[in-house]
């Protein structure tokens with residue numbers, strides 16, 4: 001489906017981003033990975049995806065909170081692959097605390113990685129997409145782009161922000177063969193969620209088991225975690241030719257959460 005196309009997936013050394021990168025590679029796209037982690041493990045993943053899918057897979061460890069680092073990653077991707085056809089802005093972090101105890105440095109980091117990073121990748125990727133008359137941008141937002149939860153003020157602000165950013169850019173490029181959408185997963189059991197269980201337990205004064213049952217899955221009418229594979233398949237559809245008329249959309253994949 002994506003033979004000859006290049007996908008850049010930010011934050012793809014773990015969780016949802018890794019699942020999306022794997023799936024797009026399976027469908028024929030060359031992939032540029034990004035994210036943190038143990039260098040040997042990242043190289044193992046890179047080689048595994050390349051070998052299994054028969055595509056080229058690169059890696060750039062750019063820190064998505066640093067605009068200069070993002071510029072260098074985009075330049076490296078252009079040098080190696082000639083451009084970015086499928087841009088998946090996925091890198092994200094979370095911090096859970098009451099707003100009056102929220103560390104300002106965490107606020108800044110969440111806004112930088114979960115929101116501003118997408119501005120930088122988009123502004124740098126768009127000129128070539130415009131030139132070729134094709135592009136797909138998928139911003140991995142969250143159900144928290146549509147509704148809020150307490151103790152996640154920075155995350156909710158950043159995710160609502162990326163929903164607005166998605167719509168504005170989609171309108172700018174709507175006639176140029178480029179679509180821009182945001183997807184809004186509910187809870188997916190990745191390291192990002194696993195790590196926030198103890199903090200949420202502390203903030204609410206309940207046990208980790210109660211957090212899973214009464215806080216996380218309480219919000220999801222299906223009572224099931226969304227899977228990485230489901231999010232990856234949804235992303236791939238939005239990147240396909242069949243999705244050419246879907247743009248500027250902020251699309252839930254959250255087990256019915258926002259139907260409440």
Ligand code: NAD
Nearest residue numbers: 011012013014015016035036063064092142187188190192
């Ligand atoms: P994860 O922690 O498993 O993966 C996050 C990825 O981002 C990792 O590859 C990590 O190395 C990378 N990353 C973190 N900081 C970075 C930085 N400064 N520069 C570059 N890379 C960085 O998390 P996940 O659950 O897979 O989350 C991926 C995205 O999905 C995030 O944007 C998150 O907000 C969103 N999301 C997750 C869930 C969920 O339930 N897991 C739900 C809705 C939305």
